[in-house]
Amino acid sequence: MDLNLKNRSAIVTGGASGLGKELVLSLANEGVNICFSYLTHEESAQQLVASVKNATGVNIIAVKTDLADEQSREALFATCVARLGSADILINNAAIWLSGYVTELSQQDWDRVMNINLKAVFHLSQLFVNHCLQRDQAGSILNITSQAAFHGSTTGHAHYAASKAGLVAFAISLAREVARQKINVNNLAVGMMDTAMVRHQLERDPDYYLKRIPLGRVAQPEEIADIGVFMVSPKTRYMTGATVDVTGGMLMR
Numbered sequence: 001m002d003l004n005l006k007n008r009s010a011i012v013t014g015g016a017s018g019l020g021k022e023l024v025l026s027l028a029n030e031g032v033n034i035c036f037s038y039l040t041h042e043e044s045a046q047q048l049v050a051s052v053k054n055a056t057g058v059n060i061i062a063v064k065t066d067l068a069d070e071q072s073r074e075a076l077f078a079t080c081v082a083r084l085g086s087a088d089i090l091i092n093n094a095a096i097w098l099s100g101y102v103t104e105l106s107q108q109d110w111d112r113v114m115n116i117n118l119k120a121v122f123h124l125s126q127l128f129v130n131h132c133l134q135r136d137q138a139g140s141i142l143n144i145t146s147q148a149a150f151h152g153s154t155t156g157h158a159h160y161a162a163s164k165a166g167l168v169a170f171a172i173s174l175a176r177e178v179a180r181q182k183i184n185v186n187n188l189a190v191g192m193m194d195t196a197m198v199r200h201q202l203e204r205d206p207d208y209y210l211k212r213i214p215l216g217r218v219a220q221p222e223e224i225a226d227i228g229v230f231m232v233s234p235k236t237r238y239m240t241g242a243t244v245d246v247t248g249g250m251l252m253r
Contacts, residue, residue: 014094191247214249
């Protein structure tokens with residue numbers, strides 16, 4: 001299926017590894033020009049840029065960004081628009097998953113989770129919407145949320161669950177604000193994926209997590225990425241304010 005995405009431009013946060021990397025690869029295969037952020041995986045980021053350019057010929061750049069920092073977020077967006085010429089798609093993928101019981105959770109850890117998982121989404125979405133409005137163009141925002149937004153998270157991840165629940169409410173509210181301006185805002189709720197962010201938890205007690213998944217296995221990131229790319233395509237122009245659940249059955253509504 002041709003998703004009619006060729007020559008569009010996308011910004012993807014956290015694109016050097018895990019789901020973000022698979023989103024970058026899937027977008028590139030559709031002919032999308034891409035600007036993605038990374039923080040710590042510089043070698044992986046540059047390798048991804050080189051391999052995508054060689055394989056697809058799309059314009060792709062990687063920008064080192066601290067998403068917890070306001071000026072760094074602004075620099076990311078400005079660099080992406082300057083290098084790509086425009087931004088048609090924003091995928092808020094980056095997140096952190098720190099552990100800690102509420103009784104012992106530090107203010108610093110709470111703030112860092114909220115700054116990256118929620119505040120950065122607000123700020124980049126604000127920049128993106130204003131960009132679209134100034135150019136009188138349509139746009140698509142996709143936020144990667146979690147089944148934890150609806151069920152709460154496993155013990156020790158209350159701050160993560162709260163950030164993802166806030167993300168869903170923010171996206172619905174923004175979707176209502178900008179629907180008439182042809183800017184779609186949707187969420188993709190994921191469960192357990194085989195990524196570095198959660199692999200140490202899975203390896204520590206795999207049965208604990210697998211028994212909560214009706215399909216009996218964790219997802220591979222590419223399974224999720226293909227759905228995400230479909231969600232930012234013109235094929236879904238009539239969908240906004242929606243959350244699509246891709247959790248192996250962890251979340252059934």
